[in-house]
Amino acid sequence: MKLEGKIAVVTGATGGMGSLACRTFCENGAVVIGADIDQEAGEKLEAELTGDGYDFRFVPVDVTSGDSVRRLAATVKDRHGHLDVLYNNAGVVLGKHVLDTTEEDWDRVHDVVAKGTFLMTRELAGLMPDGSSIVNVASAGGIAGQAGMSAYCSAKGAVVLFTKTCAIDLAPRIRVNAICPGAIDTQMPRNFVATMPDEMAKAVWDDLANGHLVGRFGRPEEVVSVGLFLASDDASFMTGAAVVVDGGWTAK
Amino acid sequence: MTTLSGKIALVTGAGSGIGRKSAATLAREGAAVVVSDVNEEGGRETVDIITGAGGEAHFIAADVSSEEQVDKLIAGTLAQYGALDCAHNNAGIGGPLVDLADYPTDGFDKIISINLRGVFLCMRAELRHMLPLGTGAIVNTASTFGLVAFPQAAGYVATKHAVIGLTKAGAIESAAAGVRINAVCPGAILTPMVEEQAETLSPGAPDAIFDVLNSLAPIGRLGQPQEIGEAVAWLLSDAASFVTGSAMVVDGGWTAR
Numbered sequence: 001m002k003l004e005g006k007i008a009v010v011t012g013a014t015g016g017m018g019s020l021a022c023r024t025f026c027e028n029g030a031v032v033i034g035a036d037i038d039q040e041a042g043e044k045l046e047a048e049l050t051g052d053g054y055d056f057r058f059v060p061v062d063v064t065s066g067d068s069v070r071r072l073a074a075t076v077k078d079r080h081g082h083l084d085v086l087y088n089n090a091g092v093v094l095g096k097h098v099l100d101t102t103e104e105d106w107d108r109v110h111d112v113v114a115k116g117t118f119l120m121t122r123e124l125a126g127l128m129p130d131g132s133s134i135v136n137v138a139s140a141g142g143i144a145g146q147a148g149m150s151a152y153c154s155a156k157g158a159v160v161l162f163t164k165t166c167a168i169d170l171a172p173r174i175r176v177n178a179i180c181p182g183a184i185d186t187q188m189p190r191n192f193v194a195t196m197p198d199e200m201a202k203a204v205w206d207d208l209a210n211g212h213l214v215g216r217f218g219r220p221e222e223v224v225s226v227g228l229f230l231a232s233d234d235a236s237f238m239t240g241a242a243v244v245v246d247g248g249w250t251a252k
Numbered sequence: 253m254t255t256l257s258g259k260i261a262l263v264t265g266a267g268s269g270i271g272r273k274s275a276a277t278l279a280r281e282g283a284a285v286v287v288s289d290v291n292e293e294g295g296r297e298t299v300d301i302i303t304g305a306g307g308e309a310h311f312i313a314a315d316v317s318s319e320e321q322v323d324k325l326i327a328g329t330l331a332q333y334g335a336l337d338c339a340h341n342n343a344g345i346g347g348p349l350v351d352l353a354d355y356p357t358d359g360f361d362k363i364i365s366i367n368l369r370g371v372f373l374c375m376r377a378e379l380r381h382m383l384p385l386g387t388g389a390i391v392n393t394a395s396t397f398g399l400v401a402f403p404q405a406a407g408y409v410a411t412k413h414a415v416i417g418l419t420k421a422g423a424i425e426s427a428a429a430g431v432r433i434n435a436v437c438p439g440a441i442l443t444p445m446v447e448e449q450a451e452t453l454s455p456g457a458p459d460a461i462f463d464v465l466n467s468l469a470p471i472g473r474l475g476q477p478q479e480i481g482e483a484v485a486w487l488l489s490d491a492a493s494f495v496t497g498s499a500m501v502v503d504g505g506w507t508a509r
Binding site (some may be wrong): 163164165167168171172175181182212213214215218219222223225226228229233235236237238239240241242243244245246247248250251252 | 482493503
């Protein structure tokens with residue numbers, strides 16, 4: 001029970017990695033507030049986790065809206081008075097050649113990934129006491145470029161340096177670290193290739209798998225295990241780190 | 253719930269500091285640990301600490317710069333426990349604390365032989381055992397000095413950069429076979445090595461050095477060996493099954509700025 005008695009907020013709570021993070025944090029003794037823009041999926045997740053006996057509450061949140069994030073912060077403050085773990089996991093993916101990327105595409109990706117992480121951090125850090133932890137889910141694409149993903153990699157790169165800067169600004173009270181996953185087998189990449197012609201989808205999928213030295217996609221639990229470690233007191237000397245969980249993608 | 257139950261682990265440089273805490277943490281997580289060090293007294297003390305806490309450990313003396321002794325260390329591990337699942341190649345020295353222009357050749361050769369050749373010899377012997385079995389995990393102790401430089405430590409900085417290179421080179425060759433290799437990069441950690449260096453640089457008043465070290469990282473303090481031990485135990489466990497070829501920084505934010 002690495003998070004016994006801790007209060008945790010997870011954004012993007014209904015996605016593949018987010019919902020597993022919610023469950024894993026609950027299993028490790030945390031009280032978890034799951035935030036997501038998808039109300040229906042959020043309520044379903046709440047029913048599942050509370051049905052299993054966990055202390056989990058869903059709160060609908062649009063991380064791109066300061067007002068929405070401030071309402072979440074007020075809810076956390078009213079209910080719990082403080083926050084120990086902030087897990088900024090909400091994100092969107094976009095695969096488009098840079099010359100085909102529209103202003104709307106660019107803004108959407110940066111709003112959710114970069115601005116969302118900023119707003120969550122700014123509005124919730126005030127509730128976080130000494131020894132608390134912020135974990136930002138960035139990407140291996142925030143360290144190395146990927147074909148056809150300029151907006152995504154740019155936004156994830158922003159999260160990596162935002163993490164390092166916040167680690168300095170918020171030290172020594174709050175530890176701030178990033179996780180940089182490779183391609184993880186969740187609905188997100190499946191939806192991503194589903195928009196492509198079949199043959200291309202297969203080629204892109206295989207390319208992604210083979211981009212990892214281990215020749216496969218990562219599994220959500222392989223990312224959440226890092227999140228759990230960084231959120232816990234076991235990582236008490238870690239701050240400003242970007243932990244790569246990419247099956248060796250960026251080692252080559 | 254322990255994360256390394258039934259595993260056999262080897263830790264070099266386990267007679268003090270980070271290696272000792274790593275060995276104890278791996279044992280706490282259920283591994284049987286071969287404690288190795290060139291310093292027999294320190295190594296046996298680590299074994300006593302582990303067995304005193306109810307863990308399983310066995311001491312094998314080895315100078316990691318000796319090919320013969322490293323090969324004997326691996327053979328001895330297999331003879332004692334019949335397996336080698338996890339290895340923490342941690343043995344290292346700080347070397348001379350002088351400017352590069354004044355750095356003695358013998359001091360340079362010595363730090364290369366332990367910090368770089370030693371890690372190479374250990375990795376090679378470990379991989380020769382692990383690769384045919386298609387499983388295993390290795391962590392090498394690099395340093396923030398594997399990522400950035402610091403004055404009056406050219407040999408240390410160079411060898412720790414090299415350890416990260418060795419880690420990545422080994423990782424890309426071994427990933428498909430199922431062996432993961434990562435480096436851990438500790439920042440300033442309160443170990444006997446660092447205490448000794450502080451005394452050398454500021455005789456009788458090591459606190460002057462500790463003040464500098466405390467201010468290096470945004471977290472405002474030195475790290476404890478245990479805080480590296482936890483990272484090593486995590487990297488060696490199956491929880492890190494998608495992590496290979498990485499240099500994991502545990503430095504209180506030192507290299508974030």
